[in-house]
Amino acid sequence: MREQEIIDMLARLASGSSPELLAGIGDDCAVISKNDRLSWLVTMDTLIEEVHFDRKWHAAGLLGRKCVAVNISDIAAMGGTPVFVFLSLGLPAGYDPRWLEDFSQGLAAACKEFGCLLAGGDTVRSPGGIVITLTVLGEAASDQVVLRSGARSGDTLWVSGTLGNAAAGLELCRRGRADAPRLRGLVMAHLNPSPRLELGRRLAQAGLAHAMMDLSDGLATDLAHLCVQSGVGVRIDSASLPASSSLREAALLLGSDCLTWMVAGGEDYELAFAAAPDRRQAILTTAAEVGVPVTAVGIFDERPGVRLVRPDQAGIGKIEEDISYEGFDHFS
Numbered sequence: 038m039r040e041q042e043i044i045d046m047l048a049r050l051a052s053g054s055s056p057e058l059l060a061g062i063g064d065d066c067a068v069i070s071k072n073d074r075l076s077w078l079v080t081m082d083t084l085i086e087e088v089h090f091d092r093k094w095h096a097a098g099l100l101g102r103k104c105v106a107v108n109i110s111d112i113a114a115m116g117g118t119p120v121f122v123f124l125s126l127g128l129p130a131g132y133d134p135r136w137l138e139d140f141s142q143g144l145a146a147a148c149k150e151f152g153c154l155l156a157g158g159d160t161v162r163s164p165g166g167i168v169i170t171l172t173v174l175g176e177a178a179s180d181q182v183v184l185r186s187g188a189r190s191g192d193t194l195w196v197s198g199t200l201g202n203a204a205a206g207l208e209l210c211r212r213g214r215a216d217a218p219r220l221r222g223l224v225m226a227h228l229n230p231s232p233r234l235e236l237g238r239r240l241a242q243a244g245l246a247h248a249m250m251d252l253s254d255g256l257a258t259d260l261a262h263l264c265v266q267s268g269v270g271v272r273i274d275s276a277s278l279p280a281s282s283s284l285r286e287a288a289l290l291l292g293s294d295c296l297t298w299m300v301a302g303g304e305d306y307e308l309a310f311a312a313a314p315d316r317r318q319a320i321l322t323t324a325a326e327v328g329v330p331v332t333a334v335g336i337f338d339e340r341p342g343v344r345l346v347r348p349d350q351a352g353i354g355k356i357e358e359d360i361s362y363e364g365f366d367h368f369s
């Protein structure tokens with residue numbers, strides 16, 4: 038079963054409707070009514086040793102911070118503010134207490150940085166590697182929560198930051214090239230991602246984003262979800278996708294392809310959002326105020342699917358291909 042089939046089965050068997058559940062399975066967070074003005078935002082993410090992290094190159098303190106950051110990124114994607122964190126930690130017998138202390142310091146520093154409190158959790162023995170599950174509760178004004186389902190035909194697709202850095206950084210770690218000084222930014226994008234909390238909040242408060250999500254499984258897969266939820270498709274121009282100069286350098290060094298990293302590489306934790314074309318200037322101004330670059334990379338339309346327009350093999354003409362779901366699938 039693919040990841041989506043597993044989610045669909047669980048949703049069919051165990052979910053239902055409740056007047057308090059404003060948005061359930063299928064968005065970055067569940068949205069639950071808190072009072073007549075505010076909603077709770079609830080998200081959960083698991084990091085598993087040798088699947089999501091490798092202790093050979095992932096320092097414990099940075100891993101502690103990353104666990105918080107990737108969950109905060111889902112709160113950012115709804116335009117919310119993080120409030121409480123719950124941690125479930127599975128540790129193998131004979132774990133290193135210094136590792137645990139460094140991990141805890143990183144986690145605590147991230148909670149402080151993002152303004153949330155650890156409010157509970159669980160610790161268990163793991164028969165294999167370390168397993169870390171975090172739940173984050175955030176909140177937002179109910180009428181400002183940005184779902185994945187609001188994109189309209191004619192909207193512009195925007196992304197924050199640059200794409201593909203974390204995928205390139207992971208590849209540098211795996212191939213033993215993580216110490217190349219000029220490529221350190223890519224490695225840190227994998228080890229220590231920065232969620233776009235302030236940008237998400239500002240876009241939501243100003244009502245600029247019709248739909249929004251964070252990029253965790255790669256543009257091709259994440260946008261396919263957003264398009265299905267919104268009942269639209271999107272056409273992306275490869276030439277407009279924002280790449281850092283170090284990404285190109287890493288691609289040359291490793292013999293890899295920048296575009297594959299940008300489109301299919303996961304863990305960017307940038308925001309992708311849909312907005313009316315006439316809000317372009319307001320979006321650029323908001324992004325400049327929070328110091329995060331944003332780039333218009335595509336246009337939503339009524340044709341289903343995520344289509345990438347890129348130069349053909351000869352480099353003369355252009356081809357358009359459907360790249361829906363070609364990002365990371367946890368089970369394929």
Ligand SMILES: [Mg+2]
Nearest residue numbers: 065111251253
């Ligand atoms: Mg997400």
